[in-house]
Amino acid sequence: MSAATDSALPLLITMGDACGIGPEIIARLFRSDAARGCVVLGDVGVMRRAARLTGGALAVAEVERAEDAFTAPPLCLPVLQAQGLPADLLAAPLGRIDARAGAAAARCIAQAVALVRGGAAAGIVTAPIHKEALAAAGITFPGHTEMLQALATDGGTPPPVRMMLANEELRTVLVTIHVSLRRAIEGITFDAVLETIRIAHAASARWGQPAPRIAVAGLNPHAGEGGLFGDEEIRIIAPAIAAARAEGIAASGPYAPDTVFMRARHAPPAHPGEFDIVIAMTHDHGLIPVKYLGVEQGVNVTLGLPFVRTSPDHGTAFDIAGSGRADASSLAAAVRMARTLVAGVSASSAPP
Structure with a gap:
């Protein structure tokens, strides 16, 4: 071994x-x-x-x-x-x-x-x-x-498959990834949100959390504010959460995307996180909070593959390539x- x-x-x-x-x-x-x-x-x-x-x-x-x-x-x-x-x-x-x-x-x-x-x-x-x-x-x-x-x-x-970006304090899984924002919004469907929740739930057992607390972020400001700022939360996201809960998954939301990450951030003892995973609707909604905490500890994980794959949380950094720094x-x-x-x-x- x-x-x-x-x-x-x-x-x-x-x-x-x-x-x-x-x-x-x-x-x-x-x-x-x-x-x-x-x-x-x-x-x-x-x-x-x-x-x-x-x-x-x-x-x-x-x-x-x-x-x-x-x-x-x-x-x-x-x-x-x-x-x-x-x-x-x-x-x-x-x-x-x-x-x-x-x-x-x-x-x-x-x-x-x-x-x-x-x-x-x-x-x-x-x-x-x-x-x-x-x-x-x-x-x-x-x-x-x-x-x-x-x-x-x-x-x-x-x-x-889904992309997860994780560090010691946050784990974020994305519904949509490398598409334009306009196409990403079109890609937020009941099936896509429910599938993301299922994949995140199934994958979490691999890092020792067989029953993760999953927070689902909304798409619109204030998670739509009851439909005033958009109705995707009412028509799509909330029904997907309800379906996941009916399957025994501990999913909740939709939460305002500008505050849910603060609630989920796990930084004990002063700030134990309320959630184990956050589901974000779009690439930047989900990745900005994790990257802000520091790319040096961030990890990209592809969930849903039949094999393990991880990656650093940064790009090719052409500006310093060859410097050895x-x-x-x-x-x-x-x-x-x-x-x-x-x-x-x-x-x-x-x-x-």
Whole structure:
């Protein structure tokens, strides 16, 4: 049994966008015990450059199998060389949008999913990618969540998934994600809200809360103020909450979105949170409160996938790429969360 997780399998860390800070935060992570039992899926040359940029004295070794992570010596970064990456990937300039980096990032994600679905790894931690670089490479997915959802099946119907952003004080799950605000509002339906509540409820057992208190935020100011500022709460959100409660889920609301996060924030002993999870209707409604508390501890989790996937709560930070100054705290938090979720999956699948 590995010390890294409650599984005998390693965690995969995808390299992310080669022109951003992803490789650098990975290299920084591997300078500590936080990376034990992890292996990087990416490009050996890019990772060796990242090791140099973050202070050197870190061996980067190409390995043949994910499980070789467990036999790597201390202060060694094991890399599974991803297949089919652009031959001139290292020529893509740091801190710039480049189609080569977008293509490489997408290939790493696809191969990571294949490995975890094939039983070679316990879960995936993804370093940041850049949506414009993906688009430049002809990748039609707007982000990690949508790509992972499509890759989770063999041509069948993709599983319903949701994005959760979490830190020590808040856990927020989103009904809609990477679409325009106008399209997001159109996407707030009874089925979408109820499905989000169900996914959040089912997933919470993995981090030790089988009966979470779920607060559902409204869409409109003051949660519509009885229909004065919009009726989505009356027509859609409240009926979805009632349906969830009829299924035995401890959901409540809709609450005013400008105050529910303060009520849910868990900062004991002075401020124990009233709720365990907040369901937010749109991307920015839900993510601004979590990010405001500090991106260094935030973790992005994709709920609903048939495997564990987490990610840091920040982007590629092109403005500091190549400087060696990037902070690996959020990546370390993502690894810790992945281990927790892997342990929860292992416990739930164990025979009684």
